[in-house]
Amino acid sequence: MPVSTENMVRVFGRPESLNESAFSYCPGCHHGVVTRMIAQAIDELNIRERTVVIAPVGCSVSMYQWFRCDGTQAAHGRACAIATGIKRVNPDLIVFTYQGDGALAAIGTAESIHAANRGENITVVFINNQIYGMTGGQMAPTTLLGQWATSCPEGRDGRLAGHPIRFAEMVAQLDAPVYVTRQSLFDQKRLIAAGRAIKKAFRYQVEEKGYSLVEVLTNCPTNWRMGTLEANKHLAEVVVNTFPLGDFVDRG
Amino acid sequence: MPVSTENMVRVFGRPESLNESAFSYCPGCHHGVVTRMIAQAIDELNIRERTVVIAPVGCSVSMYQWFRCDGTQAAHGRACAIATGIKRVNPDLIVFTYQGDGALAAIGTAESIHAANRGENITVVFINNQIYGMTGGQMAPTTLLGQWATSCPEGRDGRLAGHPIRFAEMVAQLDAPVYVTRQSLFDQKRLIAAGRAIKKAFRYQVEEKGYSLVEVLTNCPTNWRMGTLEANKHLAEVVVNTFPLGDFVDRG
């Protein structure tokens, strides 16, 4: 390390809300970035001691073990129902779920939509990587048309296998949500915006405003079978065409 | 009967597609009207011998027994999945589901949305009576704010029990559906329009155009604890404010 840090201040380091565990994600996987952003939001809002992590089944299944927060692990798709149970019996807690597209938008469709419709005062972080990561690359409800996956080896055919679901737009149709947004991480601007969006979603919860959904377009270098840089480009140039970025609801 | 019909032609009678069974609905219930409209559409399109009725659990649970068509009865909420199974293995059949708000928009949310998203070439008739009829008047996902039901005895409170879900609008967000509409039956104009909408939805299926959803705003005199006329008025003056009528998608 050629430069001394003696006369310098640390401006970026490991968030307090995380313990020392290494993330179990693949190299270059955006899951890690979002996980870090959440920890940072928790730090900045000073809510670690009130926060509850609800990990899904998926690549982030172990996430509840990495935070210095109480946590649990939800049955596939049911995180929003579990969050509802926790939040309702103890409204002082800051409760968030973290879910992949399989959990949130396939098996958990009903739980995801109805928690939003009740306006549960929770934060839902939705990792849209257009694939089932943990189980090895099957089609997700968000898989792009024509995209290869292990369970659509000829590419997703909309007529047989359905179309990529824009979940944020669907949730935005409901009356209760206070904040519904789609973010991405593929360049500096988007990276910073995503961090802010996550923090805002948590802040709204602290302020008892109600339900937030932060959908983040992310990569899965492993199952997309792409390098991380190529994956970034794919996100910026292809994925956003199906999934437009932006805030769909902000009733803060 | 004071007038002889000797020199007259019958312009309206029992549809051919129905057998002689009496409907088990309560007096004045719109379920009967919609059931009749479906039978008439089947008659007019001459598809009785190809049509499959998928009855839900709900007040219309016995519906499959009233048609001179093959039919089955779905687990609560799963009619669209069953319809998918039947239609995919035998695309010559004309398959429709008939579901209440409980079946379609609560327990069956995932099945309803994903069949729509796959654009299954089926017809979904959605009876939105804002209440659980068969089980005796509990709150439905479509129950209006403030409305009394046996499981929200103080009236539905949006903050605790969620807001009335506009399912047609949500489904209209998807790419695949070819026809999504909301109809009602409270006056002559609406009555005739609803019959046409149902026929169109079946016609699109015959023409292999794809998925249709016909949501019909209906009454439940029994559980609303209203007379049929009062119920009609309630639909016309109150319910439509939450559930606007009209076509949301028509890609025919």
Add this chain to the structure above:
Amino acid sequence: MAKIDKVLMSGNEAMAEAAICAGCRSYFGYPITPQNELLEYMSAHMPNAGGVFIQAESEIAAINMCYGAAAAGMRTMTSSSSPGISLKTEGISYIAGADLPCVVVNVVRGGPGLGNIAPAQGDYFQATKGGGHGDYHMIVLAPSTIPESVELVMLAFELADRYRGPVMVLADGMLGQMMEPVVLPESIDPATLPAKQWAITGARGREANLVTSFYLDPVELNEMDVRREERYREIEKNEVRYEEYKTEDAEVVVAAFGSMARISRTAVRMARSEGIKLGLLRPISVWPFPYEPLRALSRRVGTILTVEMNAGQMVEDVRLAVAERAETPFYGQLGGLVPSPNDILREVKRYAG
């Protein structure tokens, strides 16, 4: 007989009120006949008790809300009837796997499939042998009267907390919808219940609490599972409950649980009045099952007739206990039919004397 303090209530309402008395302050359910009155009672009374009531979007959501509330340390309950309970089996397995206390009421109806809404006992196997996946057990309590339903709902919360697992109250459509006078128990203030050190309450000044059923490493999962099995052995030792009625001199004994047992009790009286030495063994806990008392009985009676509103389920547990030492015939009706005292008596006479 005390004239005071008895309230005429349906079983569904009584079980709901008993839960509130037990300090349950969160209920999550979904309508289904014949248990609707339980949910409806909760919707009216839980808010007044300062508790949480949610009519969930489905049975699956409801059981997972229970998972959440239980993880947060609250006494919690859900209820349903047969098809709805099937939908909860994954959630129940998770609750068992995460060692969470939770009470589940099943007001059983005729099956399989949609079946009908008449009373039945066709879910005995599902309840006692694990409807969900993996090695887990639930304590399953089968009340026979409405006062006993109240008692057993109270007990269910107690046992759920003590052994940290799901406890089922196995009723049926008859018990849910009939009415009987009950004396309501004294209410437990949830604030006076012992704190749950393991619960999710915010990691304030302590290590993080993690609630999970996920153990990637088989060695670790095996260890958790074995520890749970040890708890099950303890339950089997401590929590077997049953009742014997006129078995002392019996030559034939009816084994029956729940509604079927109370109907059988009338058959016993009728038989006795005809001079037939009939007795009744009634399991109250169907898991853990009273194998020992049945084993003992099987050494002195010739026939143990199991009567159920199903095709023969508990009879397997009876046969496990009896081990061919006595005859173990079965009599049952299915599909929501309820054997009457006369039906049972007729059957008994085939084996008596």
Add this chain to the structure above:
Amino acid sequence: MAKIDKVLMSGNEAMAEAAICAGCRSYFGYPITPQNELLEYMSAHMPNAGGVFIQAESEIAAINMCYGAAAAGMRTMTSSSSPGISLKTEGISYIAGADLPCVVVNVVRGGPGLGNIAPAQGDYFQATKGGGHGDYHMIVLAPSTIPESVELVMLAFELADRYRGPVMVLADGMLGQMMEPVVLPESIDPATLPAKQWAITGARGREANLVTSFYLDPVELNEMDVRREERYREIEKNEVRYEEYKTEDAEVVVAAFGSMARISRTAVRMARSEGIKLGLLRPISVWPFPYEPLRALSRRVGTILTVEMNAGQMVEDVRLAVAERAETPFYGQLGGLVPSPNDILREVKRYAG
């Protein structure tokens, strides 16, 4: 040994291919480890066979799609692993209640709850005693090798059609993911299968066909249920399958199914080479269970040791058969741990000689 025609395949792939060979032309599933390769194989090969493949939005949707396809008269299949099977229990009960043929593969993993993805047999009770509600049974076939998986998947379709009900192939993570050479069976052309007169095909020139499990009137439902029970008795008479290995002179017999049985087979060889008279009884159909052969064995051996990858489930059926005529100890490991031949042998030695 024939050098030709053997293909090295994983169990998951082999079961998928076997289904296609059996004339199955519709598959509905949802990803879950350790059965993913089955679904993936179907996604690649079902379209080529002119069949329907759908990755459903959930296990619940998948089993209900099967309900639809089966109602329409097609051979149909779904597969999953433990938590996913729990979610299917309501649908399986409906399929049983509506008398529909359907094949369900369970590639069991460690539980309860999320557990892990290692092989286990913790779903024996769920499979054999009815995971869903109401009185129904499934024929449950438990293969021990991959060639046998192929055979039993073929048989499962046969039996599902013959007896009109769900049939489960109960595998485990080991059988799903290991590879073994198999000879693929001859393909059945679905067009040559006997037509299903009851199926939903359009009411053309005949009365309407209705497929249902709904009978509001208990008398009617009872009648349907009793008729189904009679079919179950017939199945119990005709479809018991099992294998005995070196039991003729055995003093101790291991009872084990599935993967555990093939591992036990090696333990038998090892024991024999040490002069211990060990045999193996392997149920192939775990429902209907081979009570009779075990009953016969129990009259001549001192100990029947049940070995399972769970906390002891099949052992209850063994004990029902044995009725205390022989010792019936149990040995098992949980949580995805797999007992090895040495582990079994060590346990056997506690009872041998």
Add this chain to the structure above:
Amino acid sequence: MPKGTVIIDDERCKGCGLCLVFCPEDVLEMSEELNRSGDRVACMKDPESCIGCALCAQACPDIAIEVYRDKKPAKGNNGEDR
């Protein structure tokens, strides 16, 4: 002679009264008679005014009404899509 007429099946009619509201010519009323299920049933109070438009029948949830019209072709309105 009226342009149209209706035949109401007393045993199908549940007495809900919807047909009365939908009839543009005020032809119908509830009779004092009870049917076998104990319901008051609909009947014609002013048969002469019936134009055979079938709106009553379309509104009837129990398909209790048959509608007839005189033979000279009029614009039908049988819910058909024209």
Add this chain to the structure above:
Amino acid sequence: MPKGTVIIDDERCKGCGLCLVFCPEDVLEMSEELNRSGDRVACMKDPESCIGCALCAQACPDIAIEVYRDKKPAKGNNGEDR
């Protein structure tokens, strides 16, 4: 002296290369060294140019990068919402 610098934790770095892309000053490169898990790790090739903007660290999925900046207060960019 550069305005900022980074410390990369070799054992956390999985060698994905995202930090390189996000660095506006082209400070970083992949080293030839392997860490204990066998991954090539990121390192500074041009430390002098580092402005301590922390974009690399924000992009790093494994929180392998600590960022330091010289003491005179500059506009921070720690993902904070300002």
Add this chain to the structure above:
Amino acid sequence: MDSTFVFAGFGGQGVILAGKLLAQAGTDHGLHVTWLPSYGPEMRGGTANCTVVLSDEPIGSPVVDNPGALVAMNLPSLDRFEKAVLAEGAVVINSSLISRKVEREDIRGLAVAMNDIAVSLGSPRAANMVALGAVVKATGVVPLDAVKGAVKKMLGHKAGAKLVEINERALDEGYNAV
């Protein structure tokens, strides 16, 4: 000893409520009580019935093969249940709607013109109360006052004094009609 009752009639005739009131009266009178509705699809009209058991000892079966008393508010109910009534039992028949008498000779048939009496009281829906008054008199298992207390308790807060009074008069009329 168990006193056992079946109340049967069309849905809407109020047999369920009549049975509940008897059960409430029994409860208030310090008896053991079970009240059991019969099962059918809700919201569908049709016939309805319920079974009430009153006893001075704990009650076994709430299901009764042979009721000691039958209230038959319409003909199908009489046809269905007459055979089952215990020997020496009482059958209260709604003679407003049922023209026949009991066929058996070992039971007591008591004709009460329930609807007519109710109409004469200006409250056609109170026929069930007339029936209840009659069967209470016929069996003597609880005093009529206990039933009146039950009416107050169960209907008082919802329906108000007016309805309670009408019901009480109907009970009296029924009581005096046998």
Add this chain to the structure above:
Amino acid sequence: MDSTFVFAGFGGQGVILAGKLLAQAGTDHGLHVTWLPSYGPEMRGGTANCTVVLSDEPIGSPVVDNPGALVAMNLPSLDRFEKAVLAEGAVVINSSLISRKVEREDIRGLAVAMNDIAVSLGSPRAANMVALGAVVKATGVVPLDAVKGAVKKMLGHKAGAKLVEINERALDEGYNAV
């Protein structure tokens, strides 16, 4: 007689594939075969291993307490499995990454510089093929040609002739290295 193998190494070193190729070779050679992967979360790297059994009679357990041959491609694998190897068994050690020898005296330790050989062939990822060649030689259970046939069958259509050729050379080098 069963011939039993464990292939173990880092995820990414190709032990799973090496085991599969041996299984395929055994299949083609007319033997009974089982191939069993070890379990772990997918997509996560870490260590991996698989067990192969070849036999001239039907195979019971695919789980092997004591393998006759071990291929250890990294040190943790050697540490973990050495104890288990059958007496007289063979351990093929990747001496490119493992500096120690076998500790037991009743087994044969065979050092092969798998990575170095692979690199020298211009194909660093073929270390697993070197290992496979070596263990085939050490055990003699199938001829090397059967393995080459398996390579063609399993990789030929996907990877093309070039890769097949490189792999064959790596097999040869491994074969000749012991």
